[in-house]
Structures are given as structure tokens and as C-alpha cells.
Amino acid sequence: MNALLPESIPEALDMLARDPAAVPMAGGTDLLVHWPVRIEAHDRTYLDLSRLEDLKPLTWKADELVLGALTTYWDVIRDERVDREFPLLVQAARQVGAIQIQARGTWAGNVVNASPAADGVPALMAYDATVVLESRRGREEVPLDRFYSGYKEMRRRADQLVVAIRIPRRTYSFQIFEKVGSRRAQAIAKVGLAVTHSDAGWRVVAASVAPTIRRCLAVERLLETGARAGVSSSEDLSPAIAQDVAPIDDIRSSARYRNRAMARVLYHDLKDFWGPLLERRPRADPLP
């Protein structure tokens, strides 16, 4: 194994330009899992980001929150303003492992690890976050909802480093984060959902039900239009969900369970918005 140890961002970008196969490493919470037995991973070159102090801070600006590429989950959990303005970020962060992982894992790392079961990415996407990439050739910004092109595939060139995540500050009238897992703590999502509503419209983002975290445009359209009046049960959401996601059977859950859980969580969490009437419906039985 080879480690490149830059002391500044320009130095890191130079190293990445010379050796585009190098893997940027922030907290290591994904890259070092089961390290001793993953011999093939030892043959690679890693670009250590841990000394790039400029990438650490979380910065509030007039119209946006900027997470540095080294901003950790714990940084977000400990910032009371984040909880007031972007509560889903805090809720998602508190679902990622526990303190030991939260103190090391970064939001940018969650984005580029590109797990379909990520916890941080759905919350970021529901807030219309933008990924800021830098290379020696310049700066590029990619909206997070267009960042992924397939399973573990993304619009990051090998010589580009994610340096920040920009999140526009808006007033939200509705926001929820849901994670259906096997346990309350230390579990990976069977189904994850982040839903927001602001002047920019509805954002419905799903995790663990497709090759990537993705926005559910058909469900968003249902919410935006009068068609939502026709929804009077979780089953009524199934056609839209079928357009938006394609869950699979795997070690954590089945496609059938994921489809049903997603429909029921969406139906119950948004019960005030479905159907023609504003009356509150009684909550049905909890999920199996």
C-alpha cells in the first residue's frame, strides 16, 4: 500500500492529477472496514486528506450552509443551528453508527462512497445539496440529485476531489427523515426516506431501494398535483413508487418488504397531504 500525505489542497490536487488512481481518504470508516482481509485494497494508493485543515469547517453563509469535505457527522450534530435549520441532517447523522463513527465519518465521504443505503445522502439530497469538485483544471459543481449515474458510479473524474457540499438555506414547511432498519442503532437501512417541502416544491428521496440514492419524481409529482387526492391507502402509492425505485432482495431485506415499507411509511408520514380531505386519519397498524 502506498500513502500520499499532502499538507495543502493544491498539493493534494497535484498528487491526484499525477496519480488519478489514488483513493482520497477522509475518516476511513468505509475504506478500512475488514482491512486486514481485504488484501486487494492494500495494493492501492491512498490520498490522505486528514491534514487539509481548510476542508474541515462547516460554514454558515447568508444563503447557504457549506459543509467542508472533512466536516464530520459529529460536527453537524454539535451545531445547534443545523438542528434548527436542517434537522434532517442531524437526524441522519445520529443514525450513522454511533459516536466512534460519527466523529470520523464525513458527509463528503458518504457522498463519494455512493452506497445505495447511505444515511447522510438522502438528507442532503432532500435539501437540494450541490457537490463541489476541484481539480487542477478548475472547479465544478454538480447537483447531488444528478451526481450518481449507476451503482457506485458518479460524476466525479478521478482527478477531482470533493472539497465541499453546498446546501441552500430555505424555509421548510415539511421535513421528515425515516430509516427502517433491523435495530434502532448500528443498523444499515432496509428503506430510507427523506422528504421536504419548501417554496422549491416537494423533494422525496429514497435510500436502499435502487442502485443509487435517488429522488422519487413520480411521488413528488403526485404530491405537487391534484392527483394526490386519489391516494387513500398506501397501495395507491404503489404505481408511483414502481416508477421511481427498483428494490432488490439482499442480505438486509427483500424487494417486496422494501416496496411495502416505503409505501406505508410515505403514506402514513404524509397522511395530511393525501386524499381530498384534510381530516386526520387514524394511524394504521405499525409496520410488520
Next chain:
Amino acid sequence: MSSQSAIPNPQSAISVTFTLNGSSVTVEIDPADRLLDTLRYRLGLTGTKEGCGEGECGACTVYLDGVPVNSCLIPTYQVRDRKVETIESLDPRALEAFERCGATQCGACTPGVVMTAWWIRGHPDLLRTHTIRELMAGNLCRCTGYDGIVDSIKEALGER
């Protein structure tokens, strides 16, 4: 085997200096070494245990700049010029409440559990936003059922 056998070795050792339990140490490491390996096998601090090797069980918990982290997920080169503390450095009083409350049984998780518990004791403000159970969620114990652990932390907090 001949000492001249040409085994290609692309790995270059890195010299890493950091503060360990209050003293400066310098070690020559392989870039592939995890902090856990360096602590146990190079520096002889075997109180830090390896459990799952994937950042879930917390047996390998140490403090990095004062915060609990999994030493199985940290490349040693990332701790250069930083402060690492292990179970060996802890105040012996850290174990007293554990003994009184039956918070330990087989002992495999205990070093990691004690590290996180002692950190909570030092940061009682965290309990305004977090429960003890949430803060301890990164330390798995298969023996005690956690009640003894939570009780001991409550008792230790009451002692402050």
C-alpha cells in the same frame, strides 16, 4: 531463503510521531498499519481489543484528540501530530462503578465500553441532547444486557 531474494516492496515505511497517553512517541510504520495494530503489536498496549474489525463493536475504542473513535478504522499515518489515549492511561477510578454495578462479565468489550463511558462522564453536557444508551450504542456487549453498564455510568455521573 536468500536475503537477496528480490521480493518487490513498493511499500515505504512512514515515520509517525504522535502523543500517546501523554508522551511523544515515534514509530516506523507500514502505510497499511491500522492504529489498532500499531498500538497492540508495535507499542505493546494490548488493552485495546480487536472485535469486529468493521467499526461496529467498539472493543477497539481509543480517544483521538479526546473523542472516542474505532482504532480499527484509522490508518496510523493519520494520527501524526495528534493525541491518542488508550485504556492504559485511564484513571483507575474509571472501573470502580463498573465493578459495583456488575457492568462487566466476560470482559471482551470492557476496555472499549469503559473508554466511551469515561468520556461521557467527562462530558455530562452531552446528556442534554443524548441518552446514555445512544452515546453507548457504538459499544456492543453480549453479556450484560447493558443495564449494568448504563447504571454504572449514571452512578459515575452522580459522583461528580
